[in-house]
Amino acid sequence: MLQASRVTRALIFDLDGTLVDSLPGITASVNHALHHAGFSSHTESAVRGFIGNGSRILIERAVPSGTSTSVIDQVEAEFKRHYDANWPLGTSPYPGIPELLAGLKSKGHPLAVLSNKPEPFTLAIVNALFPNAGFSAIVGQRNGIPHKPDPRGALEIAAEIAIPAENCVLIGDSTIDIQTARAAKMTSIAVGWGYHDAERLHQERPDHFVQSIDELAMHCA
Known part of the structure; x- marks a missing residue:
């Protein structure tokens, strides 16, 4: 003490x-952005391990290895757009x-x-x-x-x-x-x-x- x-x-x-x-809300927005880009989604357990270093690193960890910087930019922007509108549903x-x-x-x-x-x-x-x-x-x-x-x-x-x-x-x-x-x-x-x-x-x-x-x-x- x-x-x-x-x-x-x-x-x-x-x-x-x-x-x-905030894990449910973050997971929902990450998976929305991944789906929007044609990528596979992640479980909450997986997203839990991506959290902690800001949105950019969150998305870098979520997208497939080798994803181009320009695509990561797009996925991050879509994540932020969706999260801005939907975070109250999962936080x-x-x-x-x-x-x-x-x-x-x-x-x-x-x-x-x-x-x-x-x-x-x-x-x-x-x-x-x-x-x-x-x-x-x-x-x-x-x-x-x-x-x-x-x-x-x-x-x-x-x-x-x-x-x-x-x-x-x-x-x-x-x-x-x-x-x-x-x-x-x-x-x-x-x-x-x-x-x-x-x-x-x-x-x-x-x-x-x-x-x-x-x-x-x-x-x-």
């Missing part, structure tokens, strides 16, 4: 696989997350979101599903900010909310989140209910590993 302190801790959350289960908060955020907000913790999902989707999902969470910063994939595990997005959030990086906690379901926290000199909490296997998370040596919302609340208090 994080030691009790008078220092204000900022809590920076990953989005997909941490705050929301929902994990049970207990809204209550967790409300409790953390009431304790005075600044809250933020850092995602490798394109920023327009990140903003739309967070604002629609967590309208009362009071996030101090929301950062997604955009030009000028490299993907996690590059620490610049995390450090931008720390600067925006005026909390030193060493007083920030980065919470996510992937090895990328752990690596980002380490590079930014932030505390890392890995959650076990997302899209990365627990063994892989343990191998990356997060500062803390939690398997339930209640356990996460204890570490964040």
Whole structure:
């Protein structure tokens, strides 16, 4: 458990696989874009392994090996078009997350979101599903900010909310989140209910590993 302190801790959350289960919606849009290009579809289990590095790498992993850059561009554009219109059909908060955020907000913790999902989707999902969470910063994939595990997005959030990086906690379901926290000199909490296997998370040596919302609340208090 994080030691009790008078220092204000900022809590920076990953989005997909941490705050929301977006796998059904992502899978539907990936398969729509693949079908549109004449490619075969994937199971949710397969798409689960593609998620985490942004939409471009998601599509690069989904299309057949050797697919040309121009075709990947088309598939990614179709994925984004379909996802923009349909993400609400396959995206929902994990049970207990809204209550967790409300409790953390009431304790005075600044809250933020850092995602490798394109920023327009990140903003739309967070604002629609967590309208009362009071996030101090929301950062997604955009030009000028490299993907996690590059620490610049995390450090931008720390600067925006005026909390030193060493007083920030980065919470996510992937090895990328752990690596980002380490590079930014932030505390890392890995959650076990997302899209990365627990063994892989343990191998990356997060500062803390939690398997339930209640356990996460204890570490964040």
